[in-house]
Amino acid sequence: MxxxxxxxxxxxxxxxxxxxxxxxxxxxxxxxxxxxxxxxxxxxxxxxxxxxxxxxxxxxxxxxxxxxxxxxxxxxxxxxxxxxxxxxxxxxxxxxxxxxxxxxxxxxxxxxxxxxxxxxxxxxxxxxxxxxxxxxxxxxxxxxxxxxxxxxxxxxxxxxxxxxxxxxxxxxxxxxxxxxxxxxxxxxxxxxxxxxxxxxxxxxxxxxxxxxxxxxxxxxxxxxxxxxxxxxxxxxxxxxxxxxxxxxxxARNEDWTEARIGLADRYRKELAGSGVRLTEVDPLARHVYHLMVVRVADRESVQATLKKAGIQTGVHYPVPCHLQPPLRKYASAPLPVCERAATEQFSLPLFPHMSRAQVDRVCEVLDGVTPR
Incomplete structure (x- = not known):
C-alpha cells in the first residue's frame, strides 16, 4: 500500500x-x-x-x-x-x-x-x-x-x-x-x-x-x-x-510537454486492463495531454472515493454542447456517443511538476474502486 x-x-x-x-x-x-x-x-x-x-x-x-x-x-x-x-x-x-x-x-x-x-x-x-x-x-x-x-x-x-x-x-x-x-x-x-x-x-x-x-x-x-x-x-x-x-x-513548453507525456504513459501502463476506459490516441498523433481523460460507468462514486483519498479530479465536460440550454435550438438529432461520454468521462490529475509517486497513488486508488 x-x-x-x-x-x-x-x-x-x-x-x-x-x-x-x-x-x-x-x-x-x-x-x-x-x-x-x-x-x-x-x-x-x-x-x-x-x-x-x-x-x-x-x-x-x-x-x-x-x-x-x-x-x-x-x-x-x-x-x-x-x-x-x-x-x-x-x-x-x-x-x-x-x-x-x-x-x-x-x-x-x-x-x-x-x-x-x-x-x-x-x-x-x-x-x-x-x-x-x-x-x-x-x-x-x-x-x-x-x-x-x-x-x-x-x-x-x-x-x-x-x-x-x-x-x-x-x-x-x-x-x-x-x-x-x-x-x-x-x-x-x-x-x-x-x-x-x-x-x-x-x-x-x-x-x-x-x-x-x-x-x-x-x-x-x-x-x-x-x-x-x-x-x-x-x-x-x-x-x-x-x-x-x-x-x-x-521556452519551457517542450520540456513541460514531455513531462506530461511521460506521466500519461505511466497512467496508461498502470491502468491497462483495469475497469477504467482510456481515450485512444492515433499513432500519427502527438497527444500533449492538457487533460488525462478516462471513462468509468459510475463516475460520481469513483470521484467521491478519489476525493476521500485526497485526490482531486475534474469533469470535462458533463453536458455536451447540443444539450446546453442556449444551444438546444441548434440540435437536430441525438448524438449518442457524446451523450454517453458526458456521463462517464472525468479528468485525472496531470501537470508537469507532478511526481511519479502521485500518479501511482491515483492508480492505486482507482484500482481499488474499479476492479480489473
Missing part, C-alpha cells in the same frame, strides 16, 4: 515559480513603465509563437473564444452560414460561432478518441456549410489529413480549435498549421498559460492575419491614422505583461 499522499488536480504555482526568476526584471520594468498594451513584448511573443506552431503569423488576442470568433469573422462567415462543430467540446467553440452570427451544426464524435472524424464531417456538410471547427480536445489531434481533404473537396474553411493543444502534432505537423487558422487559449490552466486571460490566432495567410488583427483592434487599418477604421471591430488585444509571461513559458 502506497502512503496516503495528497494529489492536486494541477499546480499552476509550480510553473509560475519556475519562470518568475527569468521574467521578474522585465515584468517589473514593463509594469512600472506603464507599457501595457502592444509593443515589443507582444511582437516578440507573436513571432516566437508563430514559429513554434510552424506558421508565419500569430496575432495575440484577449482569449481563446475571441480567437475563434475573430477568425470566423475574418473569413467572412456570419448570418446564413453553417459551421460544423463536434458537440463534445467546451461551450466556447460553439459560442464563438453564434457570436459571429453563424449557425452551429453539431456532430457526434468517434467512440474511442471522442474526436470528430473525416466520415462524420462529410456526412454533416450541407449547401450552407461554410466551415468546420476541428477541436483538438484534451490535447489530442484528430485525423487532420482526412479532415483537410474533406473540407477542401467541399470548399469549406477548416479552422482549428487548438485551445488545449499547444505543441500537439499530426504527422509531425503542429496544431494550428493545418487549417486556415489555428485558435489558441492561454487561460492560466492551459499547457501554455498566462497569468490571466489571453489567446492567439496563428495562420500562414497574411491577409487573414491582417484582418484578424484589425478586427481585434476596433477595426483599425494598422496605418498611421489611429482614427481610421476599416471594420466594425472589437477590443481584443494581448497585453504586454501577459506576453512577457507567455514568452518565458513558451
Amino acid at each position: 502506497l502512503p496516503a499522499i495528497e494529489v492536486p488536480f494541477t499546480d499552476l504555482s509550480a510553473m509560475a515559480r519556475e519562470v518568475w526568476p527569468d521574467i521578474e526584471t522585465t515584468y517589473t520594468e514593463a509594469l512600472l513603465a506603464a507599457r501595457y498594451v502592444g509593443g515589443p513584448a507582444v511582437a516578440r511573443f507573436e513571432e516566437n509563437f508563430a514559429r513554434y506552431c510552424d506558421t508565419t503569423h500569430a496575432v495575440g488576442v484577449a482569449n481563446g473564444t475571441d480567437a475563434l470568433q475573430l477568425t470566423l469573422q475574418a473569413l467572412g462567415i456570419g448570418p446564413g452560414d453553417e459551421v460544423i462543430v463536434p458537440s463534445n467540446t467546451f461551450i466556447a467553440t460553439a459560442a464563438a460561432v453564434v457570436r459571429a452570427g453563424a449557425t452551429p451544426v453539431f456532430t457526434d464524435v468517434d467512440a474511442d478518441t471522442l474526436l470528430i472524424t473525416p466520415a462524420i464531417l462529410a456526412a454533416a456538410i450541407t449547401p450552407r456549410t461554410s466551415a468546420v471547427i476541428a477541436v483538438h480536445l484534451y490535447g489530442n489531434m484528430p485525423d487532420m489529413d482526412g479532415l483537410a481533404a474533406v473540407a477542401a473537396k467541399a470548399g469549406i474553411a477548416l479552422v482549428e480549435d487548438a485551445a488545449q493543444a499547444h505543441g500537439a502534432e499530426w504527422r509531425d505537423r503542429r496544431a494550428g498549421s493545418f487549417g486556415a487558422a489555428g485558435c489558441f487559449s492561454f487561460y492560466p490552466g492551459k499547457n501554455l498559460g498566462a497569468f490571466g486571460d489571453a489567446g492567439a490566432v496563428v495562420t500562414s495567410d497574411e491577409n487573414l492575419a491582417e484582418r484578424v488583427r484589425s478586427l481585434a483592434n476596433h477595426g483599425r487599418d494598422g496605418g498611421a491614422n489611429h482614427y481610421e477604421h476599416m471594420y466594425v471591430g472589437t477590443n481584443s488585444r494581448l497585453d504586454a505583461l501577459q506576453a512577457i509571461v507567455l514568452d518565458a513559458k513558451l
